[in-house]
Amino acid sequence: MGEKVLMRGNEALCESAIIAGCRFYFGYPITPQNEVPAYMARRLPEVNGCFLQAESELSAINMVWGASVAGKRVMTSSSSPGISLMQEGISYLAGAELPAVIVNIMRGGPGLGSIGPSQSDYFQATRGGGHGDYRTIVLAPQSVQEIADIMIDAFDLADIYRNPVVVLGDGVIGQMTEPLVLPKPSTRTLPRNDWVLDGASGRDARVVMSLRLSPPGALETHNLHLKEKFCEMERNEVRYEEYELSDAQLVIVAFGTAARVARTCMQKARGLGMKVGLLRPVTLWPFCADALGALAEQRRVKAFLTVEMNLGQMLEDVRLAVLGRKDIFFYGRTGGSVPDEDELFGKITEVFS
Amino acid sequence: MGEKVLMRGNEALCESAIIAGCRFYFGYPITPQNEVPAYMARRLPEVNGCFLQAESELSAINMVWGASVAGKRVMTSSSSPGISLMQEGISYLAGAELPAVIVNIMRGGPGLGSIGPSQSDYFQATRGGGHGDYRTIVLAPQSVQEIADIMIDAFDLADIYRNPVVVLGDGVIGQMTEPLVLPKPSTRTLPRNDWVLDGASGRDARVVMSLRLSPPGALETHNLHLKEKFCEMERNEVRYEEYELSDAQLVIVAFGTAARVARTCMQKARGLGMKVGLLRPVTLWPFCADALGALAEQRRVKAFLTVEMNLGQMLEDVRLAVLGRKDIFFYGRTGGSVPDEDELFGKITEVFS
Amino acid sequence: MKDPERVVIAKECCKGCELCIDACPRGVLEMSEEINSSGYHYSVFANKKDCNSCTLCAVICPDMCIEVYK
């Protein structure tokens, strides 16, 4: 294991991206992720990469397309309003099957909202905020170590599935400083890049596009092909973590910072004899519906408690997984506020009483 | 009842908007809704209104903000990629509680996709494709008559709730020509516009914004206020239509053009003795979950069949409503293709056998 | 063996825009009476002997229907 270093989440994710071989970053400043462009502006030139501050998030995501089409590992980052501006671009990337990593360090919305930490872009990220039938893998780290590890995975997944991957952190994850061990580069074998544009030398000319006009039905065929990829992701890429679920009567479902607060409360509740467990989705899409469904089947599980930094978005996925078999409670804080240990603990006690 | 006229969906919605008192239109061309700006460019000057072709959809939605903040009835229209570009702006409108009507005549996606008719922006429209905790009322017409009627409702709902309203039509609805009777202006009494900006004369200065920085928790308070509005919409504004449900064993759920194809198949199936009914959501959000839930409770209802022009988006809402009580089947066409009567009929027969 | 033509026009490819007619400094080309299978009248190498293979008709043809030989 490497040496422990102390880094901010926003900086750790950058260093990890560089370890993953990312050499191109296009982005535009926005709180609370400004450390990302600042770090990349310093570090990328040192590794012969290219940092470019775009004139807007719109330009940024399309510059990402440019570098991606060239076969390079590339990323962008932003926060909620900026990510909304990228929705057209993300839809295009998914349509054209281009890999890219998009980091969203979420803040309070809607609109300009606030710069406080939030998880209220869950719907946007998991349902495709852009137009058309597509999905993006959504990874939700809970710590500085995990955001670093996840970046390595994110670039691989983007390449394996030729699809944009969203890393969805809340403002706390981006701003928090914790010790971590920087990850090693991935050793996975990746599919051949036989679609990359580098000039039609010694091969047929290639085109990368999302438009499918002819023959009639071409787009439908393409969409069905995409759907198969999405099904494959659902089969292979669901990631989650379990905490004390073996005897749990109440299952908390939470991700990111909310999951950490939930863990503290869980420990406290366990201390008082309440059998609380936690299931923490790491991929928000594909979602761990099977794991939740299996829990819902267990007699000892009495209820679920979804904890989010929003008004109840993942809640829908929990409902879809539990399908009415057990009660589902919700505790959420929104608009840049974080879950309060005392309140959440109160909620847990309430459920048990 | 007025005189029957023959109009294209895209033009009928314009004339109806003008009847509703809309005098401002900002938009940008995109197929298959180009008849909308063309019509408005001709008609608005005749009624002392203002048509302006914006330099982009981004500008258009923000011009909409400008006219809305001035207290005027205003609309924009676009199709899928253009609507993706408006997501930031829609989130801002919702955050600042500004009324506006946004028409999306959907085409095949993701990306540039095709210009064929589609319903694949269901998620985007119903879950908030923009960032933050917000919702928009989503109205889904199935005919030229209905898109005209719905426009009157849409402007009222936007004003009543001070929230953007999305009219979600597929390309067929926009392009189709049918006879209709133009609607009458609404007679509803609307809330006072005591937030409109027209200069602080004889009153305190007003500010319209979505930013809520202070006091701490201001945004959360605001979001909870918004949430209450959304709950009110859920209580009051669910609209749907039932066809032959009284004895139905199979309930088809479909909206827009898909619902019309479904009706043809339903009739054919009934002719052969299969007890098929149709529930057609008119508001996609708020969704008619209660009506579906009640059907799911009925012993005679054996199954549901969701029909969409996408890969299964409303399907999630149907699942959330049915909650595992009955089987749910799905028939969808995507990428600009329309449901095929023969195929769908085959699917119905299959379910019955 | 007959000498091949100086100008060869692909009749089926022609869209009848008439730009070549105007471009020819020698009035060599003319539009057909008939239409091709796409429904267009097409350009015809009519006054052949006046042609000096200057290529101007080909230069402007948007649809690359014209090849010139010398």
Add this chain to the structure above:
Amino acid sequence: MKDPERVVIAKECCKGCELCIDACPRGVLEMSEEINSSGYHYSVFANKKDCNSCTLCAVICPDMCIEVYK
């Protein structure tokens, strides 16, 4: 009744930017040794007799801390 001052500086509002110091053509203003409750040294109407109420200090003060009388 004492004559009111020509220049009145709201000490608590001052952020100590010193723009007024440079703006005064007569060297009237000086920065305080002390800090105000926001932690800033503040501008002081020091060499009062030299002031001619020209208002320039007030014109530049970003925070409207200065009022001038004549």
Add this chain to the structure above:
Amino acid sequence: MKAVYERPRTLRDTPMHYCPGCGHSIIHKLLSQSIDELGIRERTIVVAPVGCSVLIYNYLDCDGSEAAHGRAQAVATGLKRARPECVVVSYQGDGDLAAIGTAETIHAANRGEKFSVIFVNNAIYGMTGGQMAPTTLAGQPTKTTPFGRDPKEIGPPLRMCELLSGLEAPAYIERVSVHDVKNVLRTKKAIKKALKNQIEGAGYSFVEVLSMCPTNWGMTTRQASSWIEENMIPYYPLGVYKDRGKERNAK
């Protein structure tokens, strides 16, 4: 004794959140004074940008509308067309107006929208903590140009007055500065003129104000003031770039 310099009516008696010596505060004051002098407070609507001045409506006692980052002139377009009787002011930073809002700026100007724009050029993104703006000077270090802006890699700083004065429609374009008293007084005149133009229906008026951001430049206010004088003004020459009123009168 009588007050000869007092808080303008339109400027609320509230402490501003700006850093010591920030140009925004001065410009707010000048805008307030101009509004007062023209007697238009009751029909003025300020479109507030995203940037350090995002809270301008806390300070100005007139109607105010937020605009998404870069979209102030689109908002102002909708607003002014819906309320031609109001005086609409779009107040924007250099990131807002010249980066993300480039298209909205060029097209509003080209349409000759009949509102007034105050463009605060502080050569940096203030609010987000000091990243490169389109107007950041060559060699100037920022958070995203840690080794100084390199024009060979990312181009020279963008001169908006020069760019816009190539367009036909704008009525008035001037560049001023607030780094010292003399220039503050000139800026006041320019802002007032931009508003007056609007009242008279003259069309698009654009005032660029060179403005200090001591915090993100990493300077004292004094250093910041000299930096404008010595570095910004040579690259961004002050003066009137376009004045259709003048042209009209001259003819």
Add this chain to the structure above:
Amino acid sequence: MKAVYERPRTLRDTPMHYCPGCGHSIIHKLLSQSIDELGIRERTIVVAPVGCSVLIYNYLDCDGSEAAHGRAQAVATGLKRARPECVVVSYQGDGDLAAIGTAETIHAANRGEKFSVIFVNNAIYGMTGGQMAPTTLAGQPTKTTPFGRDPKEIGPPLRMCELLSGLEAPAYIERVSVHDVKNVLRTKKAIKKALKNQIEGAGYSFVEVLSMCPTNWGMTTRQASSWIEENMIPYYPLGVYKDRGKERNAK
């Protein structure tokens, strides 16, 4: 007899979907010829726009990348920076480049991105059926200006060459036309020069081509050609607006 005018290697032998007399087809041919003559087909990447020429990669036998509407130069920026050894061409219509893509155009030009832009100005939105473009002439009727474009309401047509030549970074800016043979030949030269510049690393090169859209102008090709001559060229003067190579040589 020997062929003296043949299909260039880079232009595929496929019928094009363009309308009779559409300028796009001519420009495709000229681009193909230039690529052939410079021997760069194997390292050229064309960024295709959204617009009538959205299918350009069906016709040009070299690598091609789509770009979202207006974003071709953002895509080209990412692409060229990732593959500096390739020749990157951004091919865009007037709606694409001068309306929705304004910010991307101005900033790519201002950064001096080292690619070539071919800007097809046909004064209209061709693909969507004839709406006003930023370059639509005063008085010109379109679907969205049914009574003719009124510059008093929505501003005069935007002249991109003029606007961009105010910037420092671009290496070469020229306006040409394809409405007759003489001008087609000039256009060929300009396009070739723009590519050559890129090969030599000279920086941003921009060629605006006045081009016919008979369909949406509601004209025969012949009328369209005269309309360019009589109406467009007087407003959009042809010629070189900037040539840093020349300047360099002159010094």
Add this chain to the structure above:
Amino acid sequence: MTQKVIIAGFGGQGVILAGKLLAYTGMVEGKNVSHIPSYGVEMRGGTANCAVIISDQEIASPLVVHPTSLIVLNKPSLLKFEDSVTPSGRILVNESLIDREVKRKDVVVLYVPANKIAEEAGNGRSSNMVMIGAWLAVTGLFSQKTIKESLPRVVSKRNLRYNEINERAIDMGYEYAKNAG
């Protein structure tokens, strides 16, 4: 009675207008009608078509999968739609531009030299109206009179000047079909 008509041809042949004329006439005659132009995958230079339904019943699906009548003005359209026609339906073929016979044996076919007739009527571009006239003759759904009254309501102002030619084209198409039938 439910008539489902597909009219198809080149972009410039006026098939959308022809469809609109049928729909408008149907409406005036008190029928339920719908009209959908194709605008989907076709590009410039491709084919255009529209689907019209005229019915005594309420129209559920406005989409036409199996037309009762197919009117084709060019060859690609015949190739594309021939198979979709409902058994014992009709196909009207513009034989001026289509040098291919209909293969289907279970449908009623009428060949009309529409371009030729249109030229005779005064304008080669009114071949769409010739076909409408012929269709009227074979279906007998509306009178020539009502359809001619509808004509000025569906053409653009600019094209009103061709009204007379169009009316003549309808009549001549009608006559041709009557005699051929």
Add this chain to the structure above:
Amino acid sequence: MTQKVIIAGFGGQGVILAGKLLAYTGMVEGKNVSHIPSYGVEMRGGTANCAVIISDQEIASPLVVHPTSLIVLNKPSLLKFEDSVTPSGRILVNESLIDREVKRKDVVVLYVPANKIAEEAGNGRSSNMVMIGAWLAVTGLFSQKTIKESLPRVVSKRNLRYNEINERAIDMGYEYAKNAG
């Protein structure tokens, strides 16, 4: 052992850095640590604060609702956080800028004239370090030595030149607290 510290003051008073220093030292000493700066609702000119946890156990929630120690450098921060301190926790008050007493009776309070001591150490801006020194003295969590070794690892290169002054400020704060205690 779990220490939850909130350090709060004006924007320019270096509270984030002080927190980082604690976190870094904790890491070097083999503890689990976390550090969250406030960046939320505060604007320029407002207050800044950070929350640091140093613990022998794994840190679940990094958020600090009830600090065991509160270090306040200005008055608004005291007002804001006083009530949140855990019963029998500590409050360290910079009395140079805070003219108000702590109201809570169930906590241990130490008043430190941090700005004054910092001036004496050579730079008024090192009041943050004075407070860290004082905190060290009262908690005894780390040695002065380790914290001084950590110092150069958390300050920016540009500010390395103040190292000596900062070290002195830590020592003087430490001494002050020892003597006061």
